[in-house]
Amino acid sequence: MKKLVTVQIVFILMIVLIPFLLSKSCHTTSEDKVYVDVKIKVWAHEAQKVVEMDLEDYLLGVVAAEMPAAFEQEALNAQAVAARTYAVARLKGLYVAKDGYHPDTPICTDPSHCQGYKTKEQMSEVWGKFSTSRYWKKIQSSVEETIGQVITYKEEITNPVYHSNAGGITESASDVWGTPVPYLVSVMSKGDSISPVWDQKVTFTPGEIRQKITSNSGYSDFNLSDRMEGEIETIEHTSGGGVKSIRLGNKIFEGTELRRLLGLKSTKFEISIDKKGIIHFRTKGSGHGVGMSQWGANYLALNGGTYIEILEHYYNGIIVKSYR
Ligand SMILES: [Zn+2]
Numbered sequence: 001m002k003k004l005v006t007v008q009i010v011f012i013l014m015i016v017l018i019p020f021l022l023s024k025s026c027h028t029t030s031e032d033k034v035y036v037d038v039k040i041k042v043w044a045h046e047a048q049k050v051v052e053m054d055l056e057d058y059l060l061g062v063v064a065a066e067m068p069a070a071f072e073q074e075a076l077n078a079q080a081v082a083a084r085t086y087a088v089a090r091l092k093g094l095y096v097a098k099d100g101y102h103p104d105t106p107i108c109t110d111p112s113h114c115q116g117y118k119t120k121e122q123m124s125e126v127w128g129k130f131s132t133s134r135y136w137k138k139i140q141s142s143v144e145e146t147i148g149q150v151i152t153y154k155e156e157i158t159n160p161v162y163h164s165n166a167g168g169i170t171e172s173a174s175d176v177w178g179t180p181v182p183y184l185v186s187v188m189s190k191g192d193s194i195s196p197v198w199d200q201k202v203t204f205t206p207g208e209i210r211q212k213i214t215s216n217s218g219y220s221d222f223n224l225s226d227r228m229e230g231e232i233e234t235i236e237h238t239s240g241g242g243v244k245s246i247r248l249g250n251k252i253f254e255g256t257e258l259r260r261l262l263g264l265k266s267t268k269f270e271i272s273i274d275k276k277g278i279i280h281f282r283t284k285g286s287g288h289g290v291g292m293s294q295w296g297a298n299y300l301a302l303n304g305g306t307y308i309e310i311l312e313h314y315y316n317g318i319i320v321k322s323y324r
Pocket of ligand 1: 097108
C-alpha cells in the first residue's frame with residue numbers, strides 16, 4: 001500500500017512538473033530569442049524604415065544599447081524592466097512625444113528621442129568577439145528573468161525615465177521639465193562616483209560662449225563681455241543640487257537650457273574663471289538626472305541590491321508587476 005502511494009505521488013509530481021519545465025524552456029530557444037506574443041513597430045532611425053519585432057526581442061537590443069553589458073546582472077534586469085515599461089507605455093499611447101518625429105510608430109531607435117536599440121551584431125563590434133557571447137547571455141537573462149514585468153504607480157504604467165549618472169543625487173521631474181511626477185522625485189544616488197566620467201571639466205573663452213549661445217538659441221542680442229565682471233551668477237539650485245537658473249551676460253537661462261546650448265554633460269555644474277579669462281565648467285554626472293541613474297543602479301547591485309530594490313529606490317512609491 002505504501003509503495004502504491006509513493007508511485008501515485010511520483011506520478012502526480014510528473015504530471016505537474018513536466019508541463020512546468022516545458023513552459024520554462026519554451027521562453028528561450030537555442031537561438032537568441034525570447035518569445036512573447038506582443039509585437040511592436042519601431043522606427044529604425046538609421047535605416048529610416050519601420051521594423052516590426054516581438055516586444056521582448058526588441059528589449060534585448062534596448063538593454064544592449066542603453067547600459068554597459070559589463071554592469072551587474074541585477075542592474076541590467078532593472079534596465080530591462082525600465083525599458084519594457086517605456087515601450088509598453090508608448091504602445092498604449094501614454095507619454096507620447098508631441099513633435100511628430102515618427103507618427104506611424106510608437107517608438108524609435110534614436111537614444112536622444114526614445115530609447116537606443118542595437119542588434120547583437122552591432123554590439124559585437126563594440127564588445128569584441130571574446131566578450132560578445134558572455135555579454136549577450138547577460139542581456140538575454142535580464143529580459144527573461146523579468147519577462148512581462150513593468151513599473152506601475154497607483155495601477156498606472158509609469159514613464160520610467162533614466163540616465164547615465166545623477167552626480168550623487170537625482171533631479172525631480174518638476175525641476176527639470178516643470179511638471180511634478182510623484183514617482184520622479186529627487187533621491188540620493190550614492191554610487192555615481194564609481195563612474196570614471198562622473199566628474200568632467202570643459203572650458204570656453206567668452207567668445208566661444210557668445211558664439212554658441214547666439215548660433216544655437218536665436219538670442220541674437222545675447223552679450224557677455226570679455227571681462228565678465230559680475231556677469232555670471234547662479235540664481236537658484238534644484239532640489240537635486242543642479243543649476244535651476246543662472247544669469248550669464250545679459251540673459252537669465254534655465255540650467256537645462258544652458259546645458260543644451262553649451263553641450264554640458266549635466267546641469268550640476270560649477271563655474272570658475274581663471275586669470276587668462278577662460279571659463280571653466282566642472283560638471284558632475286551625465287544626463288538629465290531624472291529617474292534611475294544607471295551607474296547608481298550598478299552600485300546598488302554591487303552591494304547586493306535586487307532589481308526590484310533598485311527600481312524602488314529610484315522610482316518613488318512604485319510597484320513592479322506583470323503587465324498582462
Ligand atoms: Zn522616438
